[in-house]
Amino acid sequence: MRSELEHIKIIEQYLRNELSAVDKQTFENKLNIDNNLQKEVALQQQVIKGIERMGVKQSIQNANKQYNLGKSGFNFGLGIIIILAIASAFFWYSWSNSVDTFSELNENGKKVTAAADSNLQAQKTTIKTKADTAIETGIATYLTKHSKNSKKTTANANKYLPSQLFTIKSNADTIIETEDGIVFGIPKNAFLDNNLNVYDGVVSFEVKEALNPIDILKAGLSTKSGDHHLETGGMFYLNATAHGKQLSFNPEAEIYAQVPTDEVNPGMKLYDGKLMPDGSIDWVNPKPIERYLTPIDINGLNFYPGGYQNKVTSLGHDGGNKTFTDSLFYTFTPNDIVNNKGNNYTLKGQFLNRKYNERPGKPIENKRVDMLNTKGDTIMTTKTNKDGYFNFYEIPSKVNYVVYIDMEPSRGMTLALKVFGRNNKITSTEKRKENGSFTFMPKIKSNVSRSNYYGISPSDIKAIWNDKFQHTNLATKEFEKRLQVIYKTCDKSMLSLYVKNLDLPFYKIDSMAALINTNVQDEFETFYERKDGRVKTSIEIVKKLGEYYDAKRKQFALEIEATNKKIRAEQQRLDAISDKKQLTKASADKLRKLENYNKELRFNQKVAYAQVNYTPCGFGGGSGWFNIDIKIGLNVRKFKKSIAEATANRSTLDYTTKNGKKVSIKYKPIAVNIAKSAQFDRLYVYLVSQDQHSYIRLHRDKNIFSETLNELIEYNILSIAYKGNQAFAHSIVSVQPGKEIATLKPITSKELDKKILIICPTKATKDIKDDLVYGDFKLKDDARRAKNEDMANFRAELTPIIFPCLKTKITKGSSDKKRRK
Template sequence: MNNNSILIDRYLQNEMSAEERLAFEDQLATDKVLQQEMHLQQQIIKAATTAGLKAEFTKAIRKKIITKQLLQWGSVIGVVAIAAVLFFSLRNNKAAEEKIKQEQNKAVEKFEINNAADTIIETKDGVVFGIPANAFNTDGKTVQLEIKTALNAYDIINNGLSTTSNEALLQTAGMFYINGFVDGKAVPLAKDISVSVPADTVNPEMQLFDGVEDSSGNINWVNPKPVEKKLRTYDITTLDFYPPKYIPALKALGKAYQNKKYTDSLYYSFSGYPNQPSVREEVRGDSAVQIQKEGNDYLSADTGKLKKILDSLAKSKIAFDISTDFSPYQVDPSIIRAFWNKKFNNTFLATKEFEERLQYMHTLCTSFFLELYLNNLDKPLYKVDELCASSFNNMESNMSAAVRYKFIEFEQRKDGGVIIANGMQQKLSNYFQQKYKAYKDAAAKTWTKYQHTLDSLSTIADVKRRGQLIDDFTRTNNNFREEFCANVTDAYRQIGQAHDCNNNLRPPSSTQYYNTTISSTGWKNLDAYVYDATVKRQSMTYKDGLSGKTATITYTGVSFTIENAAQFDRVLVYLIPDSLTSFQRVAKEGNVFKEQLNGLFKYEAVVVAYKGTQAYFFKQENVQAKDYILSVFPVTDVALRKSLSTYSLSKSEALKKDVNYQLFEQQETIRLVQLQKDMEFREKIAAAIFTCGGKK
């Protein structure tokens, strides 16, 4: 007998001194456990002395449900109790005893059921019996049931029941009696019956006792068994097996978090995540390569220099890092996918209780505990909880004691199991392993294919860029040769000499010569001045020492500002000189396109812009040295090609080829930007999925 019981009894029997009584009442004011025991003691005494309490007591407790599958035996009497001794004193009251006997017969509830069908019965005070088909061992279809329940002190006394187990007093959470009859004869159970007893609070230490009646009619409560909470199964696909931060992350990012087809597909795509690529960086070179402006390299297609330019393209590839930010020992999505299907509907995996545990296991840096549950589907859930808690003794783990205590907390809830057929555990385990391997392999193949696709697109872009670099190099080199030839020919004309770009200078009429030695190749004197002016695209004036005549080369600036340029993804400005075989792409300085016009040439300007894949176009004829503000207008691809075909064949073909490449670059830029966004998105989702402390 515990101290509280003794104190309560002395208090109720007025056996305390004034000081003891005052101290007891002070404790009673703050001690909730003492208050509950006091209330129960008063209720028992009151029930014994006034057996005519109203039936409303039978409706007092209906909040939470404790469930237990009973063992197979005939007449069933049960008490849900814990072996904590509760003392009470009763005074002899013959009138009350007589009243109790009269009330006992009224407490019996009778039902008639079809033994061939599943049946649910609820008593007046809320005890629920789940009776499966053919639960009673009889050939008859109809079974008469007698059920008695006693959930409070009044009903316990009213039914003449005790709360003793081998002379030790028990604290009870309720008692019930059930028996089946066919033609007035009791029939035993052939199957377990599920019973749910209502309770204000669930005490995990409660046990189920069998009631054994002795020859005097007294009941002794024996054979205590832990009370398992009956698990309700759901359609497993309706449960939430995602990591706890996954859906909130999708919601925060504005994704379709309520579309399960999308959320499943995305989540499963993270199988094998640590081995998936992530974008590190992308270094893009300007496809319009600027040729080195030194020496006479402009005049020869130097293969060494061209190779150096092409080698620089290595920087323009997308580089992938294998992510090492997240531990590879977390719960792989393929594991979840392997059992998150209706094949596991009739297991404890399809319960809210397991859903809660899985949410917790997602936060751990291991799938070890999840595998324990998957390999023990034939056990009650709390037994697997116990395995998880005890496994810390056999694991080399740095996990905190808090993890162990969490599984102990789960175990103390006594969440039961779901009965599965013999051999089903092995079948489900085999099925799980096959599916897990299949899903994991499929995910790996998908990512290998995806990587191959990225590599292929990168190779295509690399080939196109190399081709464009060669074209740019060749065009720029040829343009320079042609422009220098035109400049130097005109300069010699101005000083009275004929000039041939192929045969250089004709012999002068003078018979006198300057004799000197040279240490470098290339044009000298007038040629060098013209060369320098052509390279720098600057005007020059040269006075010939022999003839006294002056030669001038004139360059004047032109600029183009494109209205609303910011709304376009790409804007290109071309100059079309009448005396060159190809175009000149105008460089952009800030928000303005600028170039120097050669006074020997006539120019037209062409503007091509893109917004997405929509082309815009404008053509400016008779370009002069001034500042232009131009507007472009949308055109079809056919109209654009037609507009670009109005020049000589070589110019038109070169111009169309360059515009096509620029369109490719525009599309490639869009692809790379989207790829970068996708990878950044996946990094954010990965951080929500793999959250066991974040890093390895």
């Protein structure tokens, strides 16, 4: 074995250009005449590539140091040795397996590309065994049963690979993981005793693994199938015993194997290991693989449009809170989504078998009908009823399909297909081609206006993103990736393809999806080339889930729209209440200010008239004659106007009559500095007097509240503030012009009511209380409106992400055009 390693080392040095010039020339001379050496060089090239992909280039350089020949032999017995074609690794978890391919090499060491096969991959691999042989397996297996001429009963590899032993109970489902990361799912009743009865007890389950090139070389495992070299990245061996007695695997129980891998090669096949007389393994009987998918918790997948959560976070919300992001996302269900049928339709047809002169012909009953895409993949299957009719549901429009019926026409008969569109009108009649197929091009236009077309509705996502779809194709990382491309198509029929065909492998649906939307054709063709399979699911469950999806997406759309409508109605109701209160308050303030002005105007007129001894007509009390003194030189009209302007502007009146008499009413400023005013949610400073009709609200500039005082009127100032529900107050009695500093103190509601009564006249008391009540309402209502506007802006930012094809312009803040300053 060591000489073999030395030989491999020389080949590797040659490939890495590490030989001296003399040694290199000697090696190449031998290479030119030695066919076996040429094959070994070609094989070593593949090994080096595998090592480089696995990031262990340094390991091969230290192979001699790491090589450790095991001394304990192993009896191969009835164990299973399995070779996995995984030039690189692809890791899936929870009862899955993913394998690559054996690619054949020609005589010159060049890889021969295998033809595409629709069943060449398996993520989830099933191992089935029979009593004496291991012919039917989910991955390549060989159950040793030697002939009389066998020279060896033990594979050489057993001596060089360490055993990993697991003790399991045969009556329970068990998951085990090896040191190199292979995960086996072993169902209960998986083992049989020598009498082929199900064994019930403790089992010693043995695993040997060689998943990287170094372990494969150390074990001396063959990578040949006859005269052909194979590209491989790993192999493993299984055996089961109980109390030292050999067990076999139950063909009715499927063992699942999951092998780590980094990439998927769609050309992989399965090989049986044949034990040769010299103890080596020859890999024979290549078989195609159906690649099963690994379902995970569907609630842990991300079904949001790309960038949704990041955008939510960037806009100041918790994008990591699924409860919030779900609730928000589903509210984006469009108002007309219930009537939005997308681009999918039902294809109804009828097959008739008739003589050339016979019309309309006899219906063909109970015959299988297949729908194929242009790649030849079967997309849907159904049967004709007694009248020859068949139906295919959720078919995307504007796609070429082939409809095929599984029968040979009788001699002298012709087979015809009638295709029906809406209202059961015949849209086409096709004659059967020589290969027995019919080509039908749907010509049904979408009933959805493109300008109002939303695409994938959140209610559609809500219908599938739940526990009902656990353990289906949708509960996989593969679907999560496809969904992001589906969003870009803005075509809900694309989503229906995957939801309505849960019994089909993904690659078949991918091939159809690639034909539907040319904008994303490359992406779906890439998915198709992966040959992703499906999750094993009951056909009956699949049908029920399809029905569930149809019912729930409509139900959710209705429920979400009803909720949105209720929310909108409530906000409209609150807006109406707010608008009414605002109008009422504005009218009351206007009337209050007018009454204050009129009362103070009459007061100022009385004072001004007295200063010039002017008595207007009708002024005075009692009855009798009055004398008008026209000698004072007073322009009455101008005089009254000056008084009115001074009162309205709250500015000093300085007026001189023609006779030189002076009239003066002075207004002087007052400024109240409210200490720590920023801490309060709302703050009011009132000016009140017995000579006023009601209060005057002081003007605010930051923490300074100001007004002008009529020198002839005695005023009180009352300051009231709120921080949450806590009231604060401060009062100044008989305030004088100038500057005041007010430090508000906490006060109870009762104490505040009492203070208002003391400081304010009767009319002002009621008005101030009303003003405080409205202020509380306005604070809350402004917060509500601001929240609505922020949410409208927030939703406007998210809309292009959720509906990338929506052309309708979303106006920011459109939900609250009446928001007040």
